Amino acid sequence: MIETPYLLFLGDAPDQLAAKVAQGIKDWRPENAVGQFRMEGCKADMGLTDMTLAEAKAAGAKTLVIGVANRGGIISQAWKKILVTALEEGFDLASGLHNLLRDEPDLVAVAEATGRKLHDVRIPSVKYPIANGIKRRGKRCLAVGTDCSVGKMYTALSMDAEMRERGMKSTFRATGQTGILITGDGVPLDAVIADFMAGSIEWLTPDNDDDHWDLIEGQGSLFHVSYSGVTMALVHGGQPDALIVCHEPTREHMRGLPGYQLPSLEAVRDMATTLARVANPAAEVVGYSINTQHMAEDEARAYLADIETRLGLPATDPFRFGAGKLVDALMTMS
Amino acid sequence: MIETPYLLFLGDAPDQLAAKVAQGIKDWRPENAVGQFRMEGCKADMGLTDMTLAEAKAAGAKTLVIGVANRGGIISQAWKKILVTALEEGFDLASGLHNLLRDEPDLVAVAEATGRKLHDVRIPSVKYPIANGIKRRGKRCLAVGTDCSVGKMYTALSMDAEMRERGMKSTFRATGQTGILITGDGVPLDAVIADFMAGSIEWLTPDNDDDHWDLIEGQGSLFHVSYSGVTMALVHGGQPDALIVCHEPTREHMRGLPGYQLPSLEAVRDMATTLARVANPAAEVVGYSINTQHMAEDEARAYLADIETRLGLPATDPFRFGAGKLVDALMTMS
Numbered sequence: 001m002i003e004t005p006y007l008l009f010l011g012d013a014p015d016q017l018a019a020k021v022a023q024g025i026k027d028w029r030p031e032n033a034v035g036q037f038r039m040e041g042c043k044a045d046m047g048l049t050d051m052t053l054a055e056a057k058a059a060g061a062k063t064l065v066i067g068v069a070n071r072g073g074i075i076s077q078a079w080k081k082i083l084v085t086a087l088e089e090g091f092d093l094a095s096g097l098h099n100l101l102r103d104e105p106d107l108v109a110v111a112e113a114t115g116r117k118l119h120d121v122r123i124p125s126v127k128y129p130i131a132n133g134i135k136r137r138g139k140r141c142l143a144v145g146t147d148c149s150v151g152k153m154y155t156a157l158s159m160d161a162e163m164r165e166r167g168m169k170s171t172f173r174a175t176g177q178t179g180i181l182i183t184g185d186g187v188p189l190d191a192v193i194a195d196f197m198a199g200s201i202e203w204l205t206p207d208n209d210d211d212h213w214d215l216i217e218g219q220g221s222l223f224h225v226s227y228s229g230v231t232m233a234l235v236h237g238g239q240p241d242a243l244i245v246c247h248e249p250t251r252e253h254m255r256g257l258p259g260y261q262l263p264s265l266e267a268v269r270d271m272a273t274t275l276a277r278v279a280n281p282a283a284e285v286v287g288y289s290i291n292t293q294h295m296a297e298d299e300a301r302a303y304l305a306d307i308e309t310r311l312g313l314p315a316t317d318p319f320r321f322g323a324g325k326l327v328d329a330l331m332t333m334s
Numbered sequence: 335m336i337e338t339p340y341l342l343f344l345g346d347a348p349d350q351l352a353a354k355v356a357q358g359i360k361d362w363r364p365e366n367a368v369g370q371f372r373m374e375g376c377k378a379d380m381g382l383t384d385m386t387l388a389e390a391k392a393a394g395a396k397t398l399v400i401g402v403a404n405r406g407g408i409i410s411q412a413w414k415k416i417l418v419t420a421l422e423e424g425f426d427l428a429s430g431l432h433n434l435l436r437d438e439p440d441l442v443a444v445a446e447a448t449g450r451k452l453h454d455v456r457i458p459s460v461k462y463p464i465a466n467g468i469k470r471r472g473k474r475c476l477a478v479g480t481d482c483s484v485g486k487m488y489t490a491l492s493m494d495a496e497m498r499e500r501g502m503k504s505t506f507r508a509t510g511q512t513g514i515l516i517t518g519d520g521v522p523l524d525a526v527i528a529d530f531m532a533g534s535i536e537w538l539t540p541d542n543d544d545d546h547w548d549l550i551e552g553q554g555s556l557f558h559v560s561y562s563g564v565t566m567a568l569v570h571g572g573q574p575d576a577l578i579v580c581h582e583p584t585r586e587h588m589r590g591l592p593g594y595q596l597p598s599l600e601a602v603r604d605m606a607t608t609l610a611r612v613a614n615p616a617a618e619v620v621g622y623s624i625n626t627q628h629m630a631e632d633e634a635r636a637y638l639a640d641i642e643t644r645l646g647l648p649a650t651d652p653f654r655f656g657a658g659k660l661v662d663a664l665m666t667m668s
Contacts, residue, residue: 195561
């Protein structure tokens, strides 16, 4: 659990895209960010107040979050100076970089001396149990994809936001590093030991109020041969009541697998439903979330209408047209 | 890779069952065991020559394999004395115990001083790649189960033995600790990091002769919610051409999951086939391996005959009636 609120470290980001993590925090948990810290030459801007470490501390910030991926994913000497000072001034540090904070002896030494924490969100910090399959109270929704990187995190976050707005009880449950930094908590599922994958998701989505929804961030795809085991653990550990099938229609092959075609929406629907019912006999697909960023608006609307006709369930692009339809579908299940 | 042949350490085993690992080596790779080492009070006996460390060394043994699980899975002081002497006399050590050899400072110190190796087969020793899904040459057969512990390792080992006897090219590919100790090599899949599971199985079953069969040891079950992600990685990383469905008919619920019924053979056949075809469109179930140890012989024969009629494929108990039918089925695919 990372202490909030954050000061977002944008470093010397070469462009806005490099600050994807900071952008996610700003978009989805603005209340978690008191300001931004930019070095000279930084080309990213979250539109937050620029603060010195001292100003951020005075404004209540507890953790400096590295909101940027630099070239090579390494922690440069220029960054180091600021990170060391932040520790000395009482901040914890949090990072999703491949170059772990804990692998930098100077950061470790200063963190120990000052009693501050180094959060490397790529690495599990919990000893997860083996899954026991016992039915938990409360409701759960899982985003499953035809492929990797088709908008599963965005879908879950936007549904969570819409549900909060409607006064429903919901919690976004992060299973990847960006999601964990956004919310301050979660399971870095791709780094969990095989035997404990499903158990980590049970741990992440415990008993809750009968009318509470966990919106579980999906990972991989049941049809992506590199990562399907991770997806399977989500389907069985998450015990979802509702499944949202996510898709990006213009992709020509599975991400990173040139020889592999994407499965049809029907194939994902049928496979995910059958597998999910092993853990939760009530599980069903309730809607489709389509990433239409590479389509013109009329083309996108026609595509969504066609899915609704063909598959008989609501379909939307939550980024473009809102997540309302998907939340409506959950409401009929509560 | 563990150096063979072995001296099998039976320690102070309280009974024969405690020496399951040694029994597996004796049954399946007798050529890997030059003898057995028993302490005073040992109640297990593999029927091998009892040897001192010096005698085993003279007979060519390279590695002392801990072939027994003691109470609590720990390495006792009584064992320690022998293990230290073995290192000093030039043996490597290999173990599948929870209590790792590498966590014992005295063993580590002596191993370093003598230049010997400590093999903890529960822990991966290789940096596995992420699966790339590229089709590999050679043929592969994977045992999939209705549940955990229904005889998947036994099925693969007995098919491998039958194929060698027939002069076919085959390799048993171990994915669990017992299998790894039996053959000296393999992937401890349940301990692999999630993202690398399927890649570790690709690594384990590389390109091979067109008429060579890998017999891949299965793990878990697609229908066991605690471990299904591990099974999925085998189905997609293994690219099996042939699937053998394994089952134990008297089990009343899924192992460790009292609320979960076993799936039907048909459900496992259909699910495994559909998923396997993502990685290998030619994949098919070719037979059933039934563990009939809790059935009388006539009952077992009737059960197998019923499956053959119902499902139209060969069914056998390889322990009781041999693996011939299953190998016949593979031969029709070569």
